[in-house]
Amino acid sequence: MLAAVDHVQLAAPPGSEDALRAYYVDVLGMTEVPKPPVLAARGGCWFEAGDVRLHLGVEAGFRAARKAHPGLRVTGIEAYAARLAARGAEVVWDTALPGHRRFYSEDPVGNRLEFLEPEPSKPSEPVPGPGA
Numbered sequence: 001m002l003a004a005v006d007h008v009q010l011a012a013p014p015g016s017e018d019a020l021r022a023y024y025v026d027v028l029g030m031t032e033v034p035k036p037p038v039l040a041a042r043g044g045c046w047f048e049a050g051d052v053r054l055h056l057g058v059e060a061g062f063r064a065a066r067k068a069h070p071g072l073r074v075t076g077i078e079a080y081a082a083r084l085a086a087r088g089a090e091v092v093w094d095t096a097l098p099g100h101r102r103f104y105s106e107d108p109v110g111n112r113l114e115f116l117e118p119e120p121s122k123p124s125e126p127v128p129g130p131g132a
Contacts, residue, residue, distance in 0.1 A: 007053035008070040010111045013062040019108040020045050027087040064110030077101045077117040
């Protein structure tokens, strides 16, 4: 039985680790996690924030996916979008998902990332009682 998503792996071109660190740590506010030595020899970087884990693996002939992306749940989406924009990341809002605020951004190698926050539930309309 599936219990949780352990991590999401995204690809990146060889030699992009410094740009990835600048984006995932400085822009998104994640922490870089050391890779086990046998895996570190392959290149790439691992990042996490709370329960969110993103692994960026080096891929020869890398080409960023245009549609595929992780959906990352955030709190305080307006402030988080402002943080990204203030650090030079493009923020593209999308209103097509009912019940959520969301935007897209791209990392420095072109990986698409979705950031979303559920909208607060609206109180139900009061039901008129007897004699109303």
